[in-house]
Amino acid sequence: MTTISAPESHLTWPERIDELASAHPELIALTTTALGGETLTWGELALRGRLVAGRLADFGIRPGDVVCVELPGRAAHVVCALGAWRLGATVLPLRPDLPARERRRLLALADPGVVVVDGQPAADREVAADELVNGVDARPPAAFPPVVSSPAWLIASGGSTGAPKLIASSTSTVVPAGARAVGPALFADTGDARHPVHLVCSPLYHTQGFAMLHHTLVDGYRNVLVSRFDAERVLDLIESERVAMAAFVPTMLIRLLRSPSIRHRDLSSLGRVIQGAGACPEWAIREWIDLVGPERFIMGYGSSEGVCSAQIRGDEWLLHPGSVGRPVGTEVLVVGEDGARLPAGEVGELYFRPVQGTRDVRYVGQAAPRTRPGGYVSIGDLGWLDEDGYLYIADRRTDMVVTGGANVYVSEVEAALLRHPDVEDAVVIGLRDAEWGRRVHAIVQPRPEASRDGLADALRDHCRTHLAAYKVPRTFELVDDLGRADSGKINRRALADLRDASGEASAGAASAAVSTGSMPDGLSDSAAG
Structure with a gap:
């Protein structure tokens, strides 16, 4: 360093x-929900x-x-x-x-x-x-x-x-x-007895939580730090603390939408609701835009490596649905499997290069990132650009499932599963298969009140109405708890390796392989930022 x-x-x-x-x-800079509340x-x-x-x-x-x-x-x-x-x-x-x-x-x-x-x-x-x-x-x-x-x-x-x-x-x-212009002069003119409030829901070992907390402190925000995410508690804090800005990972946004009280809550203080740290289903984005207004809902794309940044506001997203916005200060190269540059609209591996200067990507404990001549760096995401230069993210390169020669982006399948009212959470992986090479396998955490009888068949029928036939999971597995980290991350590779090694959820399973316990320890992407 x-x-x-x-x-x-x-x-x-x-x-x-x-x-x-x-x-x-004497004004409050930081409050937490930990240890009974700290100030x-x-x-x-x-x-x-x-x-x-x-x-x-x-x-x-x-x-x-x-x-x-x-x-x-x-x-x-x-x-x-x-x-x-x-x-x-x-x-x-x-x-x-x-x-x-x-x-x-x-x-x-x-x-x-x-x-x-x-x-x-x-x-x-x-x-x-x-x-x-x-x-x-x-x-x-x-x-x-x-x-x-x-x-x-x-x-x-x-x-x-x-x-x-x-x-x-x-x-x-x-x-x-x-x-510095955000500091004392701004608050002196408002007549308010406190600084604007930023609600931190992501854990501090995650880039979103750690970076946004410290950047907003420097900007003069009072930060309210949530020790563990709970939808009703978060809605209470938004109302009682008059939260001006909050950032959420997709699983949090979905859980908030499923709160029976959210449509009756006072969310008028929210000037910015930010979605980041992963792909969010389009249906959930549309519900949030309807809930808080398109000008107040912002989607962001970036990485811990800091090689690319993009943002898009809800009103702009409605004109370019699915996009994460135009990259800021970054050139984007979309590359096919043969290494050739792809035209607009085609999915490939994304490589980024700063418009001005250079930006080193430094890893400790792993080989250097994938690069291309001219200073382009990849962080492993797949996506495409449209004719207007808007960026779309398809999936992580390592998460994509190639089944029968066709590419399946797991985030698309997960988004379809999460639309079902009986699904609390879902993860999609690829498992070894003698016929297909890899088959699409869904691990589903049902909502507590949902009946599991016939749920796998219902989910298969549900997916058929939202997905092409080759994307529909061939096998389903029901679990009590996916073991997702508080940051929303989960280690799909570990989930697949465990099942491939044990032979669980075999290709001949016509119905769900049902687990009555939680996922084994260590399968969430526990260190991931």
């Missing part, structure tokens, strides 16, 4: 928090970040080191990140309940100077969050010269091969030009 001194004309993120604290020391003012947030920086310095943390924050969604997570950035360190937010083997492999890759844990330290270089954040210290907070962390963070990912890796963010801790 590298660090640079902060240019005189720029602020670092910790300096920006200091500036907001100076202007609004920090801007003054407290800045002070605790400075104190943590001093304690991390005592542990030997220096510019360029990695600080691993292995905590649930609580205030200490934010404070420890700010303290690390004040020293010029890079933060690795890590899921606190990782399987031991995966945790060991990721920590070996990161080689952190300190691992901040939620409980008691159990190894060298571990420190308890409560000791770091709440420890008694009679010394005044230390003063550190401004230094930029680059990258600001690493994100852990299971990767398309199942081998863990770390993705270095393309973001540094320099406050973007113009961000």
Whole structure:
């Protein structure tokens, strides 16, 4: 990891928090639903970040080191990140309940100077969050010269091969030009007693949750951090906190739509509802556009690698349904299996290149990303461009199922399954098949009140009304719990490998293979960002 001194004309993120604290020391900056509810003012947030920086310095943390924050969604997570950035360190937010083997492999890759844990330290270089954040210290907070962390963070990912890796963010801790205008002057003119509210529902080990929380803090938003997603609780918070902005992964949006109370809730405070971190079914997008209005619903596309960014507002999406928008500052190359460039409308592997300058994609623990001459980089997504330059995402390259020589994009099949009123969640994978090479297999989590009798046949008939015949799952499997991570991710490769190895849900199964338990541990994409 590298660090640079902060240019005189720029602020670092910790300096920006200091500036907001100076202007609004008593206003609330952060609230959480963890530990019965936590609250920090801007003054407290800045002070605790400075104190943590001093304690991390005592542990030997220096510019360029990695600080691993292995905590649930609580205030200490934010404070420890700010303290690390004040020293010029890079933060690795890590899921606190990782399987031991995966945790060991990721920590070996990161080689952190300190691992901040939620409980008691159990190894060298571990420190308890409560000791770091709440420890008694009679010394005044230390003063550190401004230094930029680059990258600001690493994100852990299971990767398309199942081998863990770390993705270095393309973001540094320099406050973007113009961000300071969002601060004290804006709020002084509103007459409001608090800053606009951003609701954080994604876990902080996921790019969406971690990045948006810290970017909005720098922009002067008060952040409300949800420790665990629950649809009714989230709707309560939107109403009681007058939430102005919230970002959701597709599974969250679908669960909110299925709340029996959502049509009776006051969602008028929401200026922006952002969908990201995966493909969202078109029917769900249309329902949200109807619910909050097309100007307030925004779909985003990006990656932890930071090689491409695109956004599209609901009113524009209605003119280009299915699109994630025009890429911003990025050229897109669509490449076929033979390596040739494909014309508009044809699906291929997507390669991205910044319009200006270069943007390195840095992985720790995995070979370099796929590239093309001219500086183009692939992150493994399949998609196409239309004649107007709008981008459409079909699937992950590694998730696509080739059955009988035809390509099936699992996100399309999953979207069809999720339209059925008895389906709570669904994942589609490809399994080895003597006749078809791979067959389309659906793993379905029924809604609690749904009857399982005849459900597989009903789902097959339902899919036939929405999909071409070759895309309809040939086998179905019902489970009590898919084991999807809080981030919405799930490891399809692991699900397929488990079934291929055990011979479950064989090709001759005419009806569902029914499981009465939850999915085995470790099948969610637990590290993924």
